[in-house]
Amino acid sequence: ILNVEQSPQSLHVQEGDSTNFTCSFPSSNFYALHWYRWETAKSPEALFVMTLNGDEKKKGRISATLNTKEGYSYLYIKGSQPEDSATYLCASNGGAAGNKLTFGGGTRVLVKP
Amino acid sequence: DAGVIQSPRHEVTEMGQEVTLRCKPISGHNSLFWYRQTMMRGLELLIYFNNNVPIDDSGMPEDRFSAKMPNASFSTLKIQPSEPRDSAVYFCASSLFAPPPDGEKLFFGSGTQLSVL
Numbered sequence: 001i002l003n004v005e006q007s008p009q010s011l012h013v014q015e016g017d018s019t020n021f022t023c024s025f026p027s028s029n030f031y032a033l034h035w036y037r038w039e040t041a042k043s044p045e046a047l048f049v050m051t052l053n054g055d056e057k058k059k060g061r062i063s064a065t066l067n068t069k070e071g072y073s074y075l076y077i078k079g080s081q082p083e084d085s086a087t088y089l090c091a092s093n094g095g096a097a098g099n100k101l102t103f104g105g106g107t108r109v110l111v112k113p
Numbered sequence: 114d115a116g117v118i119q120s121p122r123h124e125v126t127e128m129g130q131e132v133t134l135r136c137k138p139i140s141g142h143n144s145l146f147w148y149r150q151t152m153m154r155g156l157e158l159l160i161y162f163n164n165n166v167p168i169d170d171s172g173m174p175e176d177r178f179s180a181k182m183p184n185a186s187f188s189t190l191k192i193q194p195s196e197p198r199d200s201a202v203y204f205c206a207s208s209l210f211a212p213p214p215d216g217e218k219l220f221f222g223s224g225t226q227l228s229v230l
Contacts, residue, residue, distance in 0.1 A: 045221070101219065
């Protein structure tokens with residue numbers, strides 16, 4: 001069973017500020033790291049899937065980095081807006097494509113106007 | 114594409130009754146996952162299928178839970194008999210069983226809110 005952890009559990013950000021948070025996962029037998037955005041009363045939506053050490057992905061004001069050697073990924077939100085308020089989930093599967101994906105507990109982000 | 118379609122959106126039932134949740138994955142996807150969301154445990158995987166074959170059902174809580182995927186476009190999750198502690202949101206997700214970037218990414222349905230009284 002993979003142990004995927006996210007920190008912090010929640011954070012409040014002032015509109016316009018930038019923020020980042022962490023996902024840690026087992027570095028051994030790594031295959032892929034996912035980030036999902038989950039708005040209240042909706043279902044999770046995929047942001048990124050990353051596989052390579054040093055990989056960096058960007059989607060608008062949101063970006064993510066990956067360190068597979070030490071087993072962590074950062075998600076960054078630049079110039080936070082109220083619509084960025086959501087729970088951000090990371091998930092990892094080990095070994096190969098199609099393997100079981102284990103989710104972390106999520107980081108709940110609240111952007112205050 | 115219509116996305117992953119789940120039904121019903123809401124289900125209220127009494128303890129002891131049978132509950133069947135349904136899922137239609139995205140056409141062309143060949144992996145299907147059933148997740149349960151609770152306050153205590155977050156998003157936990159119950160079972161997943163690759164090419165209609167169950168691969169890992171270790172997350173299924175008890176024998177009261179069963180899942181089937183008779184063809185590539187339909188899956189069910191059945192709880193019989195249901196208990197109040199089964200109350201949760203149940204998500205179905207599908208993906209393409211292939212390496213990223215085309216594969217692996219999960220597409221979630223809207224979920225079924227189950228309440229067992």
